Amino acid sequence: MIRSVSLDRDGIDAGSYPFSIPAIGSLTTLELHPQVTLLAGENGSGKSTLIEAIAVAAGFNPEGGSRTMRYVTRPSHSDLHERLHIVRDARPTRDGWFLRAESFYNIATHIEQLEVSGYGDASLHEQSHGESFLSLVLERFGDRGLYILDEPEAALSVRGVLALIRRMHELAARGSQFLVSTHSPILLAYPGARIFVLDEHGITETPYEETEVVELTRSFLADRGRFLHYLFADA
Amino acid sequence: MPGSTPTAPFLHGFRLRDRAVEDYTDELPSLREVELVELDPQVTFFVGENGSGKSTLLEALAAALKLNVEGGGRTYQLAFTTRKSHSELHRRLELDWAGLPPRNSFFLRAESMFNFATHAGGMQDVFHRPLHEQSHGESFLDVAVNRLAPNGLYLFDEPEAALSLRGQLALMQRMHELVAHDCQFVVATHSPILLGFPDARISFLDDNGIREIGYDAAPQVELTRAFLDNPDRFFRELLA
Numbered sequence: 009m010i011r012s013v014s015l016d017r018d019g020i021d022a023g024s025y026p027f028s029i030p031a032i033g034s035l036t037t038l039e040l041h042p043q044v045t046l047l048a049g050e051n052g053s054g055k056s057t058l059i060e061a062i063a064v065a066a067g068f069n070p071e072g073g074s075r076t077m078r079y080v081t082r083p084s085h086s087d088l089h090e091r092l093h094i095v096r097d098a099r100p101t102r103d104g105w106f107l108r109a110e111s112f113y114n115i116a117t118h119i120e121q122l123e124v125s126g127y128g129d130a131s132l133h134e135q136s137h138g139e140s141f142l143s144l145v146l147e148r149f150g151d152r153g154l155y156i157l158d159e160p161e162a163a164l165s166v167r168g169v170l171a172l173i174r175r176m177h178e179l180a181a182r183g184s185q186f187l188v189s190t191h192s193p194i195l196l197a198y199p200g201a202r203i204f205v206l207d208e209h210g211i212t213e214t215p216y217e218e219t220e221v222v223e224l225t226r227s228f229l230a231d232r233g234r235f236l237h238y239l240f241a242d243a
Numbered sequence: 244m245p246g247s248t249p250t251a252p253f254l255h256g257f258r259l260r261d262r263a264v265e266d267y268t269d270e271l272p273s274l275r276e277v278e279l280v281e282l283d284p285q286v287t288f289f290v291g292e293n294g295s296g297k298s299t300l301l302e303a304l305a306a307a308l309k310l311n312v313e314g315g316g317r318t319y320q321l322a323f324t325t326r327k328s329h330s331e332l333h334r335r336l337e338l339d340w341a342g343l344p345p346r347n348s349f350f351l352r353a354e355s356m357f358n359f360a361t362h363a364g365g366m367q368d369v370f371h372r373p374l375h376e377q378s379h380g381e382s383f384l385d386v387a388v389n390r391l392a393p394n395g396l397y398l399f400d401e402p403e404a405a406l407s408l409r410g411q412l413a414l415m416q417r418m419h420e421l422v423a424h425d426c427q428f429v430v431a432t433h434s435p436i437l438l439g440f441p442d443a444r445i446s447f448l449d450d451n452g453i454r455e456i457g458y459d460a461a462p463q464v465e466l467t468r469a470f471l472d473n474p475d476r477f478f479r480e481l482l483a
Contacts, residue, residue, distance in 0.1 A: 050407045051384070138293030162404035165433045166466040168293050170481055177482050191407045194467065197474040199482070221408045222471070225436065229468050232439040232458075239412055240419050 029054035031206035049206035061088035068106035103153030138163035151182040161192040249343035252284035283444035291448035305350035306333035347395035393424035403434035
């Protein structure tokens, strides 16, 4: 399992991608929670870039998949992973998946080609996107695993997100660790998790109630008419 | 020339004819008894649980409109296919046109933006940057801003999958602009935010079929409200 991730800042070119992204350029050391660490931030804030680099540095394929799957249909976004130093804790990692929302479609095809069993009765392709995602989490994720998930709420209904949280809670109690990027105000509320917000100021640990997505969602649900009035007047 | 420009609404809706071929969608309770699906002249949402059939229904509509079922515009039709994973439901679908077909149409599935980006290599003139150098959500918004034009019929499958809350709001702004320029949207979504688009029709799919519901009664709105009201209490029950 991962205790912390540090960036080797020696000779980095602050003007070049991905260090031109404030959250990446200002990174020194990120201390992970032993159970659940959440990354929040806007599109383009660098959370997918960072989470992918951490996953690759931890031995996963940039495309996503389990730690034993090795197949490449494209190179990773950046070579950031080469500069990341991962400090592990004493717990050995027995299992692990890196899942990115955007490539799950390809992973389903890949799993089918491998004819791996244990995904429920239906092929992942015959289930809906959200169902296949949940099947994987419910049936294949196990104890003492390292799970790196990039926006796992992507395919899920609110009920699906709640099912995911329940499963994470079970697995965390049995020695698994999660590093999850998310836009979901529900997933972000995971009890006791460390939340890091990536934005133009860098990476900042932020209490749940102070995250923008929670504040905005609350105010939208309280009075969407007023919210949209300003939004559309602003266009 | 008056009358020659296609304007929204393009579709009043569609009918599902009797099944002639067996298909796994026969097993979807939500669609079993459905004969008619009516669409709003501007914005219609399909909502429901994972597996309720909302994406299947949207996909069938896209196929009946001859849009690529993996997502993309007309020019992408059959240009790339990772695997045939759509149903035969579109064969039963009879479109109820309101007038001329749209000048522009597009079916965007968030889940296949990755494939779309890989195959959009020749389109740098349309996009600011190659799609792979953008984050997932940014590329989605770029498509929304650059590819969606007036006089269009647009189908989105869970577009929030790729977007932050601000991204969803930006998409809603763009939709609001386009609705004023003779566009019609059909959107499957889990998002309580997108669903708040003013005056939209919300069609809810569950085991009893399809029915129209109000915003406040949509499951994602009720649940998100209840959750944000008191996350601690919600978790105590969920994780008990």
